[in-house]
Amino acid sequence: MVFKKFLIFVSILLAQITLVCLNTLAQASPTVTVKGVIVDKNSGDPLPFADIRAFKTITSKYGAVSDNEGTFSITVPDTTRFLLINCVGYEKYIYTIDKNTTQYVKISLNPELKKLSEFTVIAKRKRYRNKNRVSVQLIDKVIEHKSSNRPENFNYLQYQRYQKTAFSFVNLKDKITDSKLLEPFSFIFDNKDTSMVPGKTLIPVYIKETISDMYSRKNPHSTKELIEAENLIRFDEQVNRRSVSASINYLYADVNIYDNNINMLSNQFLSPIASMAPSFYKYFLKDTVFIDGIKCARLTFEPRNTTDMLFEGTLYVTLDSTYAVKKLSMTVNKAINLNWVRDVQINQKFEKVYPAGWILKTDQMGADFGITQESFGVYGMRTCMYKDFVFNTPQVDSLYKEPVQVYLEGSEDKDLFYWENNRFAPLRPSEENIFTLMDSLKQVPQFKRDITIISTLSGGFYKTKYFEFGLYSTFYSYNPIEGSRFKMGGRTTNNFSKKWIIDPYVAYGTHDNQFKYGSGITYNFTNKTVYDYPLKTVKVGYQYDIKIPGQELQYTSDDNLLISLRRGTNNKMYYNRVVSFEHLNEFQNHFSYKIKYEFSTKTPTGDLYFNNSNYEEHINTTSSINVGEAELTLRYAPHEKFFQGTVYRTPFVNKYPVFQLQLMAASKALGSDYNYQNIQLSISKRFYMSFLGFSDVYTEFGKTFGSVPYLLLNIHRANQSYSYDNHSYNLMNFLEFASDQYAAVFVDHCFYGFFFNKIPLLKKLKFREVVSFKALYGGITDQNNPNLHPDLFKFPTSNGTPLTYSLEKKPYMEVGVGVSNIFRVFRVDYIQRLSYLNNPGVTSSGIRFSYKFDF
Numbered sequence: 041m042v043f044k045k046f047l048i049f050v051s052i053l054l055a056q057i058t059l060v061c062l063n064t065l066a067q068a069s070p071t072v073t074v075k076g077v078i079v080d081k082n083s084g085d086p087l088p089f090a091d092i093r094a095f096k097t098i099t100s101k102y103g104a105v106s107d108n109e110g111t112f113s114i115t116v117p118d119t120t121r122f123l124l125i126n127c128v129g130y131e132k133y134i135y136t137i138d139k140n141t142t143q144y145v146k147i148s149l150n151p152e153l154k155k156l157s158e159f160t161v162i163a164k165r166k167r168y169r170n171k172n173r174v175s176v177q178l179i180d181k182v183i184e185h186k187s188s189n190r191p192e193n194f195n196y197l198q199y200q201r202y203q204k205t206a207f208s209f210v211n212l213k214d215k216i217t218d219s220k221l222l223e224p225f226s227f228i229f230d231n232k233d234t235s236m237v238p239g240k241t242l243i244p245v246y247i248k249e250t251i252s253d254m255y256s257r258k259n260p261h262s263t264k265e266l267i268e269a270e271n272l273i274r275f276d277e278q279v280n281r282r283s284v285s286a287s288i289n290y291l292y293a294d295v296n297i298y299d300n301n302i303n304m305l306s307n308q309f310l311s312p313i314a315s316m317a318p319s320f321y322k323y324f325l326k327d328t329v330f331i332d333g334i335k336c337a338r339l340t341f342e343p344r345n346t347t348d349m350l351f352e353g354t355l356y357v358t359l360d361s362t363y364a365v366k367k368l369s370m371t372v373n374k375a376i377n378l379n380w381v382r383d384v385q386i387n388q389k390f391e392k393v394y395p396a397g398w399i400l401k402t403d404q405m406g407a408d409f410g411i412t413q414e415s416f417g418v419y420g421m422r423t424c425m426y427k428d429f430v431f432n433t434p435q436v437d438s439l440y441k442e443p444v445q446v447y448l449e450g451s452e453d454k455d456l457f458y459w460e461n462n463r464f465a466p467l468r469p470s471e472e473n474i475f476t477l478m479d480s481l482k483q484v485p486q487f488k489r490d491i492t493i494i495s496t497l498s499g500g501f502y503k504t505k506y507f508e509f510g511l512y513s514t515f516y517s518y519n520p521i522e523g524s525r526f527k528m529g530g531r532t533t534n535n536f537s538k539k540w541i542i543d544p545y546v547a548y549g550t551h552d553n554q555f556k557y558g559s560g561i562t563y564n565f566t567n568k569t570v571y572d573y574p575l576k577t578v579k580v581g582y583q584y585d586i587k588i589p590g591q592e593l594q595y596t597s598d599d600n601l602l603i604s605l606r607r608g609t610n611n612k613m614y615y616n617r618v619v620s621f622e623h624l625n626e627f628q629n630h631f632s633y634k635i636k637y638e639f640s641t642k643t644p645t646g647d648l649y650f651n652n653s654n655y656e657e658h659i660n661t662t663s664s665i666n667v668g669e670a671e672l673t674l675r676y677a678p679h680e681k682f683f684q685g686t687v688y689r690t691p692f693v694n695k696y697p698v699f700q701l702q703l704m705a706a707s708k709a710l711g712s713d714y715n716y717q718n719i720q721l722s723i724s725k726r727f728y729m730s731f732l733g734f735s736d737v738y739t740e741f742g743k744t745f746g747s748v749p750y751l752l753l754n755i756h757r758a759n760q761s762y763s764y765d766n767h768s769y770n771l772m773n774f775l776e777f778a779s780d781q782y783a784a785v786f787v788d789h790c791f792y793g794f795f796f797n798k799i800p801l802l803k804k805l806k807f808r809e810v811v812s813f814k815a816l817y818g819g820i821t822d823q824n825n826p827n828l829h830p831d832l833f834k835f836p837t838s839n840g841t842p843l844t845y846s847l848e849k850k851p852y853m854e855v856g857v858g859v860s861n862i863f864r865v866f867r868v869d870y871i872q873r874l875s876y877l878n879n880p881g882v883t884s885s886g887i888r889f890s891y892k893f894d895f
Contacts, residue, residue, distance in 0.1 A: 086110025
């Protein structure tokens with residue numbers, strides 16, 4: 041769900057635009073407009089002064105001429121079916137018009153060839169092969185020289201970077217922008233830019249620019265960015281400005297052509313000069329050109345299989361002994377399964393630094409986001425410029441210590457005079473207008489009202505100045521013990537205090553007629569807010585509520601409305617009264633520790649009994665148990681970055697593993713009825729597999745030392761809802777398995793349409809294949825076996841049949857196959873349980889649902 045909050049303003053206006061579209065769909069348009077760019081088919085150069093007119097007419101009323109950039113716009117009657125394009129030296133071209141739409145097209149003209157007096161016999165096109173192909177031999181040379189040409193080859197490198205990212209509305213039709221419904225925003229729509237991207241009319245609505253000092257070191261490899269200045273548009277205080285920057289950087293990650301795999305738009309693409317690239321790309325040598333006085337070969341490349349995550353475009357390779365990439369222009373191929381992205385353009389230019397090597401001089405990436413090619417959407421362009429290079433000058437080691445990115449003091453407070461004198465290139469007029477227009481927009485009552493609605497729906501909280509009410513998804517839920525559960529809660533805002541946060545709630549069940557309640561008070565030791573990384577906090581909490589053993593869903597809260605509908609029975613619960621104290625300390629190197637003390641009293645309810653003689657007596661030989669635990673949690677997540685809201689944060693998934701070690705001890709000295717220790721270790725990582733997609737792998741190991749009732753053992757995470765949960769066993773029943781030692785693995789693999797893209801209908805629908813595998817192996821040692829120790833609580837039974845089990849000598853396993861990306865967000869999985877099928881109340885297979893926003 042990355043990037044969602046950042047585009048709050050986009051969502052507001054798009055929602056308004058959708059309403060206008062619905063009102064105008066039925067209206068017939070008397071004209072149709074075609075906009076686009078005309079280029080040379082071989083070189084890709086724009087063609088000025090091309091003549092465009094309605095077919096079989098000579099009147100200038102329905103004609104146009106392309107400008108110096110090759111762009112044009114022509115409006116003709118909606119009965120016109122064809123356009124005739126004429127350009128001196130090129131073959132004529134007839135374009136077929138789609139009726140009743142505004143079209144954005146790129147027209148490539150063939151150079152006109154002289155007619156010959158004799159026939160020419162053209163051989164059948166040969167099958168593409170790498171063998172003896174000059175273009176492939178040249179690419180092999182590029183690959184061979186990669187290590188000496190990449191910018192990381194310098195022992196030390198420092199430079200200054202200017203980065204500008206602008207987002208604009210695109211494909212907004214005149215009938216929409218002129219509608220009365222959007223009249224309060226009309227001043228935004230007047231700020232049009234038709235020259236930024238050929239063939240597109242953009243309406244800029246957001247801009248962010250930074251000036252940074254960049255440092256890199258070869259050995260050991262380290263980088264550092266010191267942000268000297270940052271300037272951006274802010275729509276709402278609910279969105280953390282540094283989190284917006286992190287979201288943009290994640291979406292528009294740096295493209296390093298010398299890397300084998302390039303992470304971009306939350307996907308991984310194989311570079312055209314990767315070690316394996318000749319096996320997946322076709323290369324064609326077009327001609328030789330001089331760029332900045334350097335002779336280069338112009339190579340075009342395209343995927344062998346158009347459904348793989350690959351690029352297509354043009355490379356300019358130096359024909360000296362370096363075989364370096366001097367310039368590149370590429371895009372993602374149009375046939376791949378990529379969500380919301382209609383077009384991507386990447387342009388880079390490199391400069392030779394004698395005698396050391398090559399550096400990136402300019403870098404531009406543009407992406408067009410939308411549902412269909414003709415629908416309105418958002419166009420985002422990131423431009424980077426570099427200067428003031430210093431080579432092989434060592435810096436002190438302390439410079440490269442974490443964090444990798446640092447905002448210098450005063451970086452967010454630079455005035456207009458600073459930016460006018462320090463940005464590397466002036467803003468376009470339409471970009472300069474954004475700051476003034478957005479300030480005016482914030483004063484529009486309709487905008488204030490709509491942003492409150494969007495913030496509430498997307499964040500789950502209704503915000504007032506000092507307090508936020510929510511989560512709205514937990515206001516109502518249902519379970520068999522409480523019946524209908526009503527809950528009201530929230531938390532204080534930064535306006536209340538940046539040092540303190542209070543998060544109370546109260547809930548009531550109509551069946552058990554009991555109030556549940558809780559609150560936490562958190563104190564922040566830093567000078568930032570309670571939610572800004574890295575955290576250094578102390579929290580004291582008190583809670584009285586109901587809990588299901590073994591339900592620890594990762595994606596939502598236990599009382600979420602979406603999981604109120606469950607399969608099977610789930611009436612074994614306990615009331616839990618908890619007092620807790622915890623201290624969390626996060627460090628810039630992404631290591632953290634948490635120290636926690638918790639005292640709880642657990643009282644069984646429903647069909648859960650604390651009985652050490654005969655469970656089916658349905659009585660509690662022990663009315664409740666007291667547990668006093670001390671806990672130490674160590675976590676290391678290298679290079680982790682977050683989308684940071686004001687009251688929550690979501691980590692961006694990257695290629696690095698996350699380690700967590702949890703040590704727990706309970707003793708009578710801490711107020712516990714039992715003495716025991718517990719250790720848990722988990723490791724999670726995403727493995728990218730290029731065109732085969734990626735696998736999310738999570739492993740967990742646990743061991744309990746000491747003799748304790750089964751409720752204090754590891755009650756394995758079960759999920760009896762119909763929602764799919766990655767880190768729970770979706771066909772396991774609550775309280776079905778308990779262990780004092782175990783190992784678990786969860787694998788979830790997304791193929792990104794690798795197979796479906798071979799099937800025309802599924803390819804068009806952009807469905808994606810997913811497979812999953814979950815296994816759990818463990819058991820209970822003799823010291824925790826209630827059949828061997830009469831003082832331990834008996835496992836739950838029903839009519840003499842056990843309901844809770846040890847894992848014995850075989851693992852619990854589930855496999856699943858599914859289809860994701862249904863309507864771009866939904867996922868459906870078929871899950872099959874492979875073991876312990878004879879346990880009572882078992883569901884051997886089932887369908888599970890989930891949703892996720894992704895590219």
